[in-house]
Amino acid sequence: MTRLDRSTPSARGGGTGESHRGWQRGAVAQEATRPRAGWLVALALLVLVLLGVLIFVTAWVVGGRALPQINSVQSLLPQGSQSSQHEAEGLAHDGVVEAPVTSTDLNLIPVDAADVTLPGAPESTQIQQIPLENLNELKSLGWSVPHLSGFGLATEYAETGVVDGIRTVQVRLTDGEHRLDISETRPEDAELELASLESKLGEVVDTSAAARETLTLRTGDDCELYVSEDSEEWTAAMESARVQYVVTSDLPTETAEQISNWVMATDRSRVQVLPIVPSGSERLERGFEELLDWLTD
Known part of the structure; x- marks a missing residue:
């Protein structure tokens, strides 16, 4: 009879069980490590997202504060030009008589200058220069003149005056040889009405000594063209809804219709691109610039 050795199978079974249990413990340890590593990655991503959102919101808020508060043409003028009349006359202030503010301090253009005439503005009107660096800000207020650039002409200066709530902004463009003056007139109050367009031309052109022609522009608007025979200048007058x-110019007369079309086409397209509120990208750009300045200071 053969005798079975029970110790051998037992020993083999015991070794296999221990090995199996060891493998199970290793697998459990690996499974415990993977979730922990996944949570760390997810947490890191969440922190980065929150940090990005925080920077974005901060830039948005700071960009809004950095935007210039432009609500009128007057706010674009040099600070001295907004002084009250009694300050300009040098009246006593806190017991001290201040020196009178001169037209230079107020950045006023002398009204007797031969080449400074705002259509429809009497000689008593204070004509003030708009700093060229501020001219672009007129776009957000609905003015067309800052959009007008081309024909190889550069802006030499801009000026403005207001008469009974009716404001005129005029820019002079030049190529160094010829000049082009473009004036734009708008009421500052919705209740005000513009005077007739023809009444503005008396100080600009001698209508009795000029050849007159009515043009129909591509926008459908009429343009009254006056060509002065003695001064080799021409004047074009146009109007649309609440703007004149x-x-x-002393440019060649054949350019008059082209320039008039350009002015009225700009008036039409201006409404489509009017940035009543600064775009989000502009606000963010300003905000990031402010944050970068803070970090680099």
Whole structure:
């Protein structure tokens, strides 16, 4: 009879069980490590997202504060030009008589200058220069003149005056040889009405000594063109809803219709691109610039 050795199978079974249990413990340890590593990655991503959102929101808020508060043409003028009349006359202030503010301090253009005439503005009107670096800000207020650039002409200066709530902004463009003056007139109050366009031309052109022609522009608007025979200048007058334009130049007369079309086409397209509120990208750009300045200071 053969005798079975029970110790051998037992020993083999015991070794296999221990090995199996060891493998199970290793697998459990690996499974415990994977979730922990996944949570760390997820947490890191969440922190990065929150940090990005925080920077974005901060830039948005700071960009909003950095935007200039422009609500009128007057706010674009040099600070001295907004002084009250009694300050300009040098009246006593806190017991001290201040020196009178001169037209230079107020950045006023002398009204007797031969080449400074705002259509429809009497000689007593204070004509003030708009700093060229501020001219672009007129776009957000609905003015067309800052959009007008081309024909190889550069802006030499901009000026403005207001008469009974009716404001005129005029820019002079030049190529160094010829000049082009474009004036734009708008009421500052919705209740005000513009005077007749023809009444603005008396000080600009001698209508009795000029050849007159009525043009129909591509926008459908009428343009009254006056060509002075003695001064080799021409003047174009146009109007649309609550706005009037007077253009005077010594450029060749054949350019008058082209320039008039350009002015009225700009008036139409201006409404489509009018940035009543600064775009989000502009606000963010300003905000990031402010944050970068803070970090680099």
